[in-house]
Amino acid sequence: MTAMSDPIESLTKTARQLLEIEQLLGSQFTPAAVNSLPEVQLPRRAVSGLANMPPSDKAAALDDMNNNEVKVCTRCRLAKTRTQTVFGEGDPNAALVFVGEGPGQNEDETGRPFCGRAGDLLTSMIGAMGLTRDDVFICNVVKCRPPQNRNPMSDEVEACWPYLMRQLQIISPKAIVTMGNPATQKLLQTKTGITRLRGNWQALPEFADSLGGIPVMPTFHPAYLLRYYTPQVRREVWSDLQQVMTVLGLKLPKDK
Ligand code: SF4
Secondary structure, three states: OOOOOOHHHHHHHHHHHHHHHHHHHOOOOOOOOOOOOOOOOOOOOOOOOOOOOOHHHHHHHHHHHHHHHHOOOOOOOHHHHOOOOOOOEEOOOOOEEEEEOOOOHHHHHHOOOOOHHHHHHHHHHHHHOOOOHHHOEEEEOOOOOOHHHOOOOHHHHHHHHHHHHHHHHHHOOOEEEEEOHHHHHHHHOOOOOHHHHOOOOEEOOOOOOOOOOOEEEEEOOHHHHHHOOOHHHHHHHHHHHHHHHHHHOOOOOOOO
């Protein structure tokens, strides 16, 4: 985490974050103390050799995949239109991974996942859980921006799929939050829509070595939340995140 040298800058940043969280969650919220992601007991599942790596090796394995495979990847047509790839970022040993569908314009320009307004909202959502972006891992199903921010096509998703699988195998999270329809439907291998799935725990199917059974919480994409910023949608997203906090053993904020 970045050390904040200027205490006034630090206080201003904290105040801004709290305001953003209040905006996100309405008035029924008192910010929690900062949470750390503890070791939690979840149903046991088989663990691959990748998941057994020490954290420093996980970071190296992710860097290696990014630098030597993803950054130079031309497996699908999105390679022709991207400015740069967006691998994902965060803790290589994170207990919680957020997965969206694909980079947008800001992400394509910066090379970082979830920048811009939707990214700021996701940062606030993570902050509301008492966590920071450094505590979790954030990535997308496809690593290159689809033109005009359209949904990724099925052959693009298939081409990029092995990267996401390997990211998840290396990180071996305790839980995954899928954001929006494309990420949810691909990861859960279902055609059911996000409106029906959100708020209900699912399990990752047994489609990849060691990954089956990881609890998945589908929720709305932050871009959807920005478009439909209603008290009900905000309540639903916050309810989904609180369920994730419960499973991870995180302290819930007190309701006013
Ligand atoms: S979207 Fe994925 S598969 Fe397609 S070019 Fe980018 S990194 Fe390669």
